[in-house]
Amino acid sequence: MKTIVVAGDLMWNHYLVQHESAPKAHHEATVSTVVENCAGGAWYSKDLVELACSNPGHDSVSILCAPRHGNKRPDAGLAVSDAYQVCARFPHIAGDKQPTTWRIKDFLGCRLPEPADRPLVVEHDVPNPDVLLIDDVNLGFNKEDKYDGPWPLALKAGGNPTRIVYKTSASPNSALWKKLLKDFADRMTVVVPADALRTKCAAISKALSWDQTIEDVVREFEHGACTSELAKCRRVIVHFGPAGAACLSRVPLHGVDAEADPRAGNMRLERFVYRPDELEGVWYEKHPGLTFGVSPIIAAAVVRHELESSTYPLFIAVSRALGAARESHGIGGGRGARFVPDASIKAIGELYHPSPSKKDELHDPAGVYFSSFPHELLTCAPLKDQPASKSNLLRDLTGASDEYVAAKAIEVVMWGPDKALDATPKARYGNYLTVDRDEIERINAVRNLILTYREQKDDRKPLSIAVFGPPGSGKSFAIRELAAEVLIGFRKPLEFNLSQFNTIADLHHAFHEVADATVRGEMPLVFWDEFDATLNNERFFWLRHFLEPMQDGSFRSDGASHPLGKAIFVFAGGTCYTQQDFAGLDRDATKWTDFKARKGPDFVSRLRGHVNIKGPNREEAAQCGVESEETTRAPGRDSEFFIRRALLLRALLQRHHKHLLKKQPAQISPGVINAFLRIPKYVHGARSLEAVVSMSSVGTDLFYSPAHMPPEHLLKMHVEGDFVSLVTTGELGPETLEKLAEACHEAWRAYKVRNGWTHALVRNDQLKHHHLLVPYTELDESDKERNRASARTTRAKLLGIGIDVMPVAILEERPTKEEPLTESDIESLKGTEHDRWMREMLLQGYEWSADSFPALKLHRDIAPLEELRREDQLIDDEITRFIPDELWKLGYVLVRTPAAGGQT
Numbered sequence: 001m002k003t004i005v006v007a008g009d010l011m012w013n014h015y016l017v018q019h020e021s022a023p024k025a026h027h028e029a030t031v032s033t034v035v036e037n038c039a040g041g042a043w044y045s046k047d048l049v050e051l052a053c054s055n056p057g058h059d060s061v062s063i064l065c066a067p068r069h070g071n072k073r074p075d076a077g078l079a080v081s082d083a084y085q086v087c088a089r090f091p092h093i094a095g096d097k098q099p100t101t102w103r104i105k106d107f108l109g110c111r112l113p114e115p116a117d118r119p120l121v122v123e124h125d126v127p128n129p130d131v132l133l134i135d136d137v138n139l140g141f142n143k144e145d146k147y148d149g150p151w152p153l154a155l156k157a158g159g160n161p162t163r164i165v166y167k168t169s170a171s172p173n174s175a176l177w178k179k180l181l182k183d184f185a186d187r188m189t190v191v192v193p194a195d196a197l198r199t200k201c202a203a204i205s206k207a208l209s210w211d212q213t214i215e216d217v218v219r220e221f222e223h224g225a226c227t228s229e230l231a232k233c234r235r236v237i238v239h240f241g242p243a244g245a246a247c248l249s250r251v252p253l254h255g256v257d258a259e260a261d262p263r264a265g266n267m268r269l270e271r272f273v274y275r276p277d278e279l280e281g282v283w284y285e286k287h288p289g290l291t292f293g294v295s296p297i298i299a300a301a302v303v304r305h306e307l308e309s310s311t312y313p314l315f316i317a318v319s320r321a322l323g324a325a326r327e328s329h330g331i332g333g334g335r336g337a338r339f340v341p342d343a344s345i346k347a348i349g350e351l352y353h354p355s356p357s358k359k360d361e362l363h364d365p366a367g368v369y370f371s372s373f374p375h376e377l378l379t380c381a382p383l384k385d386q387p388a389s390k391s392n393l394l395r396d397l398t399g400a401s402d403e404y405v406a407a408k409a410i411e412v413v414m415w416g417p418d419k420a421l422d423a424t425p426k427a428r429y430g431n432y433l434t435v436d437r438d439e440i441e442r443i444n445a446v447r448n449l450i451l452t453y454r455e456q457k458d459d460r461k462p463l464s465i466a467v468f469g470p471p472g473s474g475k476s477f478a479i480r481e482l483a484a485e486v487l488i489g490f491r492k493p494l495e496f497n498l499s500q501f502n503t504i505a506d507l508h509h510a511f512h513e514v515a516d517a518t519v520r521g522e523m524p525l526v527f528w529d530e531f532d533a534t535l536n537n538e539r540f541f542w543l544r545h546f547l548e549p550m551q552d553g554s555f556r557s558d559g560a561s562h563p564l565g566k567a568i569f570v571f572a573g574g575t576c577y578t579q580q581d582f583a584g585l586d587r588d589a590t591k592w593t594d595f596k597a598r599k600g601p602d603f604v605s606r607l608r609g610h611v612n613i614k615g616p617n618r619e620e621a622a623q624c625g626v627e628s629e630e631t632t633r634a635p636g637r638d639s640e641f642f643i644r645r646a647l648l649l650r651a652l653l654q655r656h657h658k659h660l661l662k663k664q665p666a667q668i669s670p671g672v673i674n675a676f677l678r679i680p681k682y683v684h685g686a687r688s689l690e691a692v693v694s695m696s697s698v699g700t701d702l703f704y705s706p707a708h709m710p711p712e713h714l715l716k717m718h719v720e721g722d723f724v725s726l727v728t729t730g731e732l733g734p735e736t737l738e739k740l741a742e743a744c745h746e747a748w749r750a751y752k753v754r755n756g757w758t759h760a761l762v763r764n765d766q767l768k769h770h771h772l773l774v775p776y777t778e779l780d781e782s783d784k785e786r787n788r789a790s791a792r793t794t795r796a797k798l799l800g801i802g803i804d805v806m807p808v809a810i811l812e813e814r815p816t817k818e819e820p821l822t823e824s825d826i827e828s829l830k831g832t833e834h835d836r837w838m839r840e841m842l843l844q845g846y847e848w849s850a851d852s853f854p855a856l857k858l859h860r861d862i863a864p865l866e867e868l869r870r871e872d873q874l875i876d877d878e879i880t881r882f883i884p885d886e887l888w889k890l891g892y893v894l895v896r897t898p899a900a901g902g903q904t
Contacts, residue, residue: 002307004049005161006065007122007152008135011041011081011110012073017339018088018105036333038341040083042135043068044293045167048300049133051349053307061307064129066120079117079150081139084108087339090289092330095488102333102340103289112139119150127153131306132161133299134176136168142176155179163306164188167299171200172229181229189235189306191299194280197238201225207279207448209440210244210425214272214372214391217246221267222389231267237318239298242283242326244274244369245318254848255863256376269388272372273318273845276393276425279444283326285451291332294325297348304352313856315845316366323365324351356855366845366857370423372396373842379831379865383839394435394640396839397423403796405639406677409646411792413673414665414734417647423843430481432474433647436640442611443478449609450486450568454523460566461553462526464546466610468573468582472685473615475572476527483525483568493525498542499533499574507545508557511564518565526567530574532582540598546571547599550606571607579610614638615685616645642677648686649676652693653704660704668704670733675709675726679719688718732795732805736890740794741787742776743886747879749773755871765851765860786840793836794883801828804897805887821884821894829883830876834865 015036039047046065053061074080086106089099132154136142145151154161155176164184166172172181172190180188194204202225204216217238220226230236235249249270301321304312327347334343354364372393378384382400386392398408411420417433426433427440429447434440446465453463469475476495484490494517496510517524528546535541546569549555554563576582583604584595595601619638653660653668660667682688695710706727709715715723732740752773760769772783779787795805803825821829841859849858861872868876884894 001060001062002130003062003064003126004053004131004133004303004307005122005125005129005152005154006042006046006049006063006133006135007141007150008042008045008133008167009081009137009139009141010043010066010079010120011039011083011137011139013038013040013341014082014084015104015333015339015341016084016086016108017102018086036087036339036341037071037073039068039071041081041137041139042066042141045133045135045296045300047345048296048348049303051345052300052304052352054349055353061130064122064124064126067123074120077117079113079119079140081113081137082111084110085290087333088289090287090332092287092335094286094288100335101287101289101331102335102343103287103291103329105289107290110139119148121150122152125153127156127158128160129154129162131163131165131303133165133303134167134180135296135299136166136170136172136174136176138168138170138174142174144175145179151176162187165191165299165302165306167191167295169193169196169295171196177229181232185232186234188233189237189302190230190233191237191239191295191302192230193295194238194240197226204238207281208444209437210272210274210276210279211391211393211437212441213240213244213280214246214269214393215389217248217272218269218388218391221248221269233267235270236267237298237302239294239322240280241294242322242329243278243280244272245298245322247271247273247314247318253374253376255867256374268374269372270374271315271318271845272391273315273322273369274371274393274425275322275369276421276423277428283329287330289332291329293328294322297321297325297328301352310849310858311856313845313847313849313858315369315371315847316856319366319369319371319845320351320354320364322369324348326365327351369845370843371845373839377842377862377864378835378838380835383835392437393843394421394424394437394643396843397421398639398643399793399796399836399839400639401796401800402639402642403799404793405642407793407796409642409677410670410673412643412646413650413653413668413676416650416661416666421643429478429485431651432478432481433651434478435643435647436614438612439478439614442609443482446479446609446611447482447486450483453566453568454487460563462550462564462567462569464550464569464571464607466531466571466573466579466582466607467613468576468578468610469613470577470615470617470685472682472687472689473613474686475611475613476529476570478611478613479527479570480525487523487525489522490525491522493527493570495527495529497529499530501535501542504545507542508555511549511555511557511562514567515562515564518567524567525570527570527572529572531571532573532575538598540595540600543603544599547602547606550603578612614641614644616648616689617641617681617685645677645689648689649673649693652690656690656694657696657698657704659700659702660698665734667702669706669727671706671727672704672709675723678726679723680721681719683718683720691718692723728810732791732892736892737788737791737794739890740791740886741784743882744790744879745772745776745779745784745787747882748875749775751875751878763852763854789840790833790836794887797829797832797836798883798894799897800832801825802897804895805892806895808891808893811893821881826877826880829880830873831865833880834861834868834876838862 017034017036042065046063049063085104085108087102088105090101090103091099092101132152141150153159164180164187166180166188198204202220204220205212221231235247235251237245237247239245247270248267250267251270298318298321301317305314305317328344331344331347333339333341351365372391375383375386398405408420421435424435425440426435427443449463449465453459467475467479480493494513501507514524514526531542532540533542549564554561573582584592584600618641653666692710692715695714696708698704698708709727712724752770757768757770757773759773761771763769763771772779798805841862844857846857846859846862848862850860852859861868
């Protein structure tokens with residue numbers, strides 16, 4: 001039997017319940033009990049550990065803690081803190097009309113024990129537990145321990161805990177911390193909220209993007225405030241509420257480190273677990289009211305992991321704990337008439353050990369959280385060489401080269417972004433969706449500005465934001481959708497196009513409309529379109545006329561000063577496509593002098609934020625108001641434009657031909673998609689792309705084919721390049737890909753059977769049993785999709801080694817046989833396919849294990865290709881060699897071409 005000791009601050013929670021119909025006088029009876037109590041601190045952590053370690057089939061454990069007698073506070077004179085909270089009903093989700101869910105309204109603080117109070121020590125304590133969990137709430141337990149103090153025997157002379165999990169809600173700095181760091185750093189996992197590190201001057205951004213957060217955390221542990229102490233621990237888990245957690249460690253990584261060399265003193269990012277559709281703090285904004293408990297819920301799951309990591313891997317522990325913390329806040333104190341302190345405890349237990357028969361979010365959070373991963377595990381550059389300090393989660397999913405990104409973009413159009421980009425961080429506001437990191441960070445920065453401005457009642461100056469982008473990029477749309485989601489009571493914005501104003505009086509009239517809206521109690525969203533317009537041959541004419549309104553919140557008209565009130569000004573550029581262009585970073589001396597004369601720098605200094613919306617064309621270096629030259633299209637440069645186009649095309653199909661999306665995949669020719677994605681340029685940005693879609697004569701036809709495309713003279717109005725040619729040389733079609741996927745599976749199955757494997761409902765590598773040893777047609781959709789994912793990147797993998805796939809029918813001279821692959825080709829393709837598979841699995845949270853257990857996200861092939869078992873390497877070899885024959889059967893041939901930049 002294994003032993004867990006739980007020690008730390010002991011707390012008794014007093015919930016003062018604020019009922020909706022309270023008595024009006026002393027003699028009136030209360031509706032019901034107005035005070036609810038429950039144990040907190042280390043006692044609550046013990047309850048969570050019991051849940052985490054209670055799954056069926058696991059060896060029993062002994063969990064030791066300070067004694068507690070039911071739901072009754074210990075007698076006075078014992079060192080127990082009392083915490084007081086006022087509870088009330090809140091809308092379950094922000095915006096609901098009726099409050100239904102009990103949560104904390106106000107935290108009133110704690111009454112600390114008296115110095116003379118006797119400490120409650122761990123009952124039946126032992127000096128050498130398998131795991132020691134310390135719950136430090138900074139209420140006195142962390143002060144220097146005396147001979148008869150509250151610290152457990154494991155921390156006293158002769159104590160020898162195997163592992164320690166130290167959960168703290170503040171930046172560690174106490175006698176206890178110094179003791180732990182001095183004697184037990186090599187066996188200790190610290191669980192700490194990100195805000196605690198921020199108070200220690202750690203420069204970790206908040207709610208911008210997960211990529212930025214990853215880079216900030218890595219920097220802090222490599223060179224920042226966390227290097228001197230926290231980085232010396234065995235592992236540190238920094239959580240960002242229930243939305244994500246960074247796991248940093250010095251634990252050796254299979255396939256990278258020698259097991260005997262733990263890289264002492266060199267902590268690295270082990271995993272970053274995240275929800276791709278959410279940011280830090282968003283869950284709490286959408287579910288108002290307070291709850292406590294993210295850190296202890298994670299700590300208890302980590303205890304279970306430390307007890308036996310092979311049956312409860314780190315990703316499983318952290319992702320399920322984050323899901324449990326999220327659900328705990330959602331449930332709060334229940335939705336009934338009476339507040340229930342432990343209303344969420346059952347749900348937490350269920351999410352620690354979800355039922356294998358239920359795969360939705362509420363039953364296994366490990367299915368909706370994803371993870372970054374150490375790139376050293378990969379085989380091929382450039383991803384293998386990508387340091388943790390340079391995060392790109394979108395590229396981790398798509399691959400590095402243009403061809404891999406284009407293959408993923410086709411998948412987005414065919415299957416939709418929720419399925420194709422499931423692991424990709426997103427910014428989604430209403431109908432606006434982007435997965436481009438730059439756009440995510442800019443739009444989220446604006447979101448944070450709006451939320452802060454909304455709460456600062458004394459700030460009466462307009463919040464001034466600029467938004468830039470090429471024509472048709474959807475600049476105003478992005479901000480409008482954002483405002484509709486984050487502003488309560490949002491009304492239709494005020495919109496003024498300054499290129500249509502002829503006099504200063506026109507601008508003053510617009511200011512009066514803004515002031516009238518604020519007098520009505522609104523906080524209007526005001527769009528100033530083409531604010532960089534020319535009037536009377538003067539560029540940037542209007543800038544100086546906004547200086548006083550932006551700085552002082554007032555404007556002068558008819559000799560009097562008029563207050564504007566609280567408003568959000570959005571300046572949308574008309575001639576400048578980026579903030580850098582507008583601000584003059586690339587101007588020559590003459591243009592910069594002119595910009596200063598027009599009060600450009602003064603205007604820029606009054607802006608509080610900006611957004612660059614990129615649009616559907618590949619980014620190109622451009623000067624403000626000057627048409628750029630042909631884009632330099634180096635492989636990998638702004639490859640994300642394929643994804644931006646795919647998202648826009650999918651949305652436009654939904655708008656104009658939504659019947660094509662009723663089935664999965666979308667009923668559209670791969671050649672048509674190929675042309676939409678690869679055309680060099682849309683002349684008028686998104687408007688041109690929409691024009692091509694709307695002009696296509698699909699009507700009520702059930703399939704969007706090349707025959708539906710507009711005639712060439714109409715296409716030339718909106719695109720640069722040979723659209724028709726791109727349609728006829730399209731990608732591999734859905735039927736071809738399905739047959740490739742089936743052939744891939746059948747080749748794998750035949751090899752397994754030849755080597756003695758048999759079908760069984762549960763995989764067992766030692767007995768050579770595998771649950772997927774059935775014909776392709778009998779696989780469920782998720783298992784078929786794994787084979788399709790490989791098939792979809794067939795052309796990208798071949799192009800990476802200088803081979804294209806061409807339909808035999810379009811070749812002038814029909815070949816007599818398929819193009820063979822050289823041994824060098826085989827080795828390269830094996831490496832790229834293994835990396836593609838590894839990236840997919842690693843993003844889902846898989847890690848290496850000697851035997852594979854899919855339910856726990858463990859797989860024996862999570863290692864560099866050269867370290868796989870000989871049997872698994874031979875499988876990859878056999879599947880790779882069948883590609884030319886299979887493509888030949890399907891009417892395609894391999895053609896040698898110049899290598900197409902990048903492999904993975």
